[in-house]
Amino acid sequence: MPTSPTPRRRALRASFVRLIAAAGVLGLTACTSATPTPTPTTTTAPASSEAPEVDGDPTQATFTFGTAANPTGLDPALVADTESYRITRQILEGLVGIDPLTSEPAPLLATSWEERDDGRAYAFELRNDVVFHDGEPFNAEAVCANFERWHTMPAGTRELDATISFQSVFKAFSDEPEDSVYESCQPLGEYEVLISLTGRHTTFIPALALPAFGMASPKALEEKGANELTVERDGRRLSEFALSPVGTGPFRFESWSGDEVTLSAFEDYWGNPGEIQIVTFRTIPHTDARLRALISGEIDGYDLVTVDNAAELAREGQQILQRDPYSVLYLGMNQDFPGVDDILFRQAVAHAVDKNALIENLFLEGTSPANQFIPPKLGLPVEDVATYEYDPELARELLGESGYTGEPLPFHYPRNVSRPYLSSPEKVYAELSRQLTEAGFNLQPMPTEWSEGYVETVQNTDNRAFHLLGWSGSYQDPDNFVGALFGSYSEEFAYRDNQLFSKIARAVTLPNGEERTAAYQDISQSIADDIPALPLAFPVSAAVVSPRVLSYPVSPVMHEVFNNIDLADVELPTPDDDV
Template identity: 65%
Template sequence: MNIPAACRNRPGRSVHGGIRIVAALASVVLLASCTARDVPAPHPSPTASATAEVTATPEASTFTFGTAADPRTLDPALANDTESYRVTQQVLQGLVGVDPLTSEPTALLAESWEEKDDGRTYAFTLREDVVFQDGEPFDAEAVCANFDRWYTLPAGARSGTASLPFKDVFRAFSDQPEVSLYSGCTATGKYSVDLKLTSRITGLISALAAPAFAISSPAALEAGAADELSESREGVEISRYGQAPVGTGPFELASWQPGTVELSFFDGYWGERGEIDRVVFTTIPSPDSRARALTAGRIDGYDFVSVDSAVDLARNGLQFLQRDPYSVLYLGLNEDFPGVDNVLFREAVAHAIDKDSLIDGRFLNGTKPARQFIPEKLGVSGERVEDYGYDLDLAKDLLTRSGYDGRPLPFYYPRNVSRAYLPSPEKAYAELSRQLTEAGFTIKPVPVEWSDGYAATVQQSGDRAFHLLGWSGSYDDPDNFVGALFGSYSDEFGYDDPQLVSKINRARGLPDGEDRSDAYADISAQIAARIPAVPLAFPISALAMSARVSTYPVSPVMNEVFNRIDLADVEPRPTPSG
């Protein structure tokens, strides 16, 4: 879908009227609709009144948002999925925030910071007017308690996820002290902290703006046995704290039931109150059902607009908010599967894929084919990256030369979910499967419900050749992409490349500038040459909003906190004094 530049929303800007899709958007390609169920009314919480149910005329200060999946945990340190972070960033905050216009790091719980010792120490000065939602004080001791908790996370707490953001940034936990870049956290005063590293992490401040580094109440962590995954929720192991997080954000958890999360405004919040008193997240896996719920007035907004839904949104005059692309879709290759370890086989895969055909009609216009895993926004040149153009004859020849014997190749793909990098996974799989089959691969489809732990399934060892997945950036640095995906050995790709890991470790410590950009360009070239996965697209993602939303804080890294929403029919509320 083409959105005129003058109509693209910028964070903090009014979206009322000016960003509405108009019915004349004939460039949207209509495809056969996915089978979709209508959205049920969300379950009211035990404390909610009888009028809390979502209706066509929402309560004036309630904002109801349709999500694509349930959160897996509300402990951000143990999360790695969009829907968990979407909730936790309303409840918890980190030392560093994100500028809504540039996505650059900005002050949040830390008022300022200073780099010392050639990047091996960061001195933070903290806000002094903050309390946690349980009444406990926010101070230097609380900050260090969180950093030390992340560093010492036991292996049992890290189970169920291929990698956690702390490891992506700091390389290792306390059980590998010789590898970890974390050296310690010291409270140098009641509201001052020194964070010490074993060597420079150039993107550290940007990384600390990611939702995984939000600060929890130490008292609540202890009371909820945060590091003990003693509970089970929808098949996911979770701690008691992961079901009842406590932070310093504008909203606190009111209830979490299957299909519904409800938040209420925290009266002790130190920042701007905003207009929203109550937030309801209701899970609607199908994008078509989310669109119908918005059109009917049952929700106020939703994420991951699909091509199929866009025309109906246009006809109903609803608002369309586009994010700058900051995610990558890829086809993962598992080199532990027989034959996939042959580079000729992987080259055959790369040449068999027609990325333009994959994108056409399945992604919003503006989505671009990807040659590398680092988005254009980060300014890393792709000139040295091998461009495996679509060439069916070459793909067939390479496949024959690889010795492929026609054995079935299990291809895993998710069902009933939308992601920023993959709004309609079933359709993307169908096209990729068609293309690979045409080149001579024998594809065995393996659909897995997203809610059944699809991401964890394909990120661990298993009997698969291919899988469809992607990565959404959460902070402004190339290491957030290649470091997270390829900075250490992972069972997802079965790809062991110590030289590449060494290059990534070196690049993350280089000062910003030409040398660092060149180092990441070299990393991209090496990944492309060895093909542990095929980057497919940098998708455009978009939200849709009702007319009652006049301002929504759109962010490429999804740093979208709902106290910054303005509703057209609500008078601003004063910020409480004291």
């Protein structure tokens, strides 16, 4: 049965964190544009799906969130970016959710699960009161239809994104059965399902909390040709389903027009319906423009607060909500670029970077230097992992020994975007460029608009020595980081180490305990020894909401679903009001 809405609180919660930025003037200015480029494409839900009417004061039932970039698509099985997931979390739910206090796996569409056959299978009891947004029933058959769709996804479809979560978690698709962890899905009854694996896979349950494993209506997957990339939007091929997804979540898709995605409350939602009737995600790439939109009342909140904006937001009475660090920023290196494959060259890079100087004034307080890719939140010891001390003299010496003679080194970095691990990319690049140039590297800056395929560029093009990127965790397990980044060969790093790949494949089969902890310590050491990429920082990220918001479900793994937002009984300012 649906649960009752949470009572609206009348006073602001004392638990909101107000994060004050460190004072100081930064000498670097980002070259960005405050105006997003409009997109003519408009996608809407079927005509029968009308947005609900809002009774009384409409400002009490709407919520507008400013995002840093357009979603790349709304089929979570085929994307891996924060802004796409932010939206699809509202629409599609998985079997497993996230505990809001611990970030551990929690029941969602599955009420419980049981490990069987020594970890080679799991039986799930399903909720029996759930329907998809198109009225189709959620049951064991629907679960198996989704798993089979992911497992048998055609090669032409899955080439859409180099970081498809099914491949990251289950290692291979049906056309490589000898490598796949997934074996089968079998209904045991209308609301009970058995998922069988080819071996123990300790990360299986935590990984099911990934937005990529949100359950979609099998009818919609078929009717909207989810595996047929027949539509182009923003230079990316998508399916009709990726333009109008159908799930079981508290909000259903209404439209995607230009730089806005609109959702409406699903009246037959099985859980807490919450207060909000209409959610709008509005793309505002520039951080200063998002700040102005919040203060003027055009939006109710936004993510990825920068150091430059934090102090002003606090002065204006906005609520800054800090997350525990659960992402890693790294300097990627392409070993297919001449010279980068030499370990002395990569060691020179590691000694040339002053991580503390990079973090100072460019990241929010609480950001820490990284000497491995697994965040501190996971509690793995790091004392024995190799650390490359900042030593520009040693860097120059190693660079000379590597045979490097000053050839230009293309360095890609994104423009006009903020990410959880990189809120000011132009400034971070400028500081890294200063440090590397001092050590003797001849850098060729290659700025690329995020919206023009930056990720695809740095994960595929050969004309690249260095690039800036990061990874945000979506579930609580070390494989979410080292497995996703280094579990197999990728064009991003052109890193070939079958021994490391085997170590990572073994680690996910180990039960939680000392042996598994030791395995991931060894993996971190191997990565530190070879330096396929240089971890730079575990950044703190923060969202900000207006005083109109009494509570916001801030989460280290970004599991922030808007039916859990609580609003105050206040009017938003109109355009004619003084701000």
